[in-house]
Amino acid sequence: MMSMQWQIQEAKNRLSHLVKKATDEGPQIISVRGKPAAVVLSVDGYQRLTKPKTRLTNFFKESPIQNIELDLERSADRVREVEL
Known part of the structure; x- marks a missing residue:
């Protein structure tokens, strides 16, 4: 999976094409003044990154x-008094 780098102005002008490439080919990098600033990725790609590897109950069991x-x-200690 090869990601392509887009200048921000080109990304704005060709947003639907950028989204299609992110869906079909993988993450697309948007740069500002030549430096990577953001990544556009498909919903499937996002869900793969954010989905827990294991269920919380299994995490605690293991x-x-x-x-x-x-x-x-x-603690049975008394709360200290504070002047307000």
Whole structure:
């Protein structure tokens, strides 16, 4: 998957073409003053990047610290007074 770099003005002028290329060919880079500034990618590409690799419940079940006992008892210390 090869991404193409677009100058921002060309990206504005050819937005529908840019979106089609992102959908068909992969991420498209938009540059501002010659420096990469943004990436346009397909919804499928975005979902692949943002979808968790494992369900949260499985994450906790498979955690290497699952058998560590936590001290969840609250402190009995009084709250300190603060002048307002």
